[in-house]
Amino acid sequence: NAGVTQTPKFQVLKTGQSMTLQCAQDMNHEYMSWYRQDPGMGLRLIHYSVGAGITDQGEVPNGYNVSRSTTEDFPLRLLSAAPSQTSVYFCASSRGGARETQYFGPGTRLLVL
């Protein structure tokens, strides 16, 4: 199993550009989440999904869109990038339920100029 994979690893954008961060998992996990990690802030939940076709907002959803058309994929879209979105983005997946472990991808480092 590849686990949770994320692409790209690094990205530089100009303010106003759009892009999609890709996340895929091959563990047949129902739950998938996107977090952003900023210095001194820990990880903050952006959006999450409890299954194909179902998404919901997390703690910091503004400026981001998600969709979940398949169990395997959970892309994160930035429609109009802003410098405040410069961060490291992590995707995570789990089988769901109170005692299921979250598995994290390696992260995407995004710089918005």
Next chain:
Amino acid sequence: GQQLNQSPQSMFIQEGEDVSMNCTSSSIFNTWLWYKQDPGEGPVLLIALYKAGELTSNGRLTAQFGITRKDSFLNISASIPSDVGIYFCAGQLSGNQFYFGTGTSLTVIP
């Protein structure tokens, strides 16, 4: 959002020393988790705690779920150089809602 206060922010210790860090919250959590993050990698789960008062070990790591359900502690005994990294606590309220602490950066001096 939920606020998890993690301390200390950073630690510099000699190899072989024991390490203690803790996490406190204003909210009650159903689950407490401890993760380690190496540079350039995603967090990896170390220990999960599911009920108040629970004490769980994973090798040299021991973690406890506080009685009030608002705090948790992680201890590392006899530290080694590969313990270097950032340690995060996380609390789970329900479902997929996890809240993370701000991290403790650990440096082990050989």
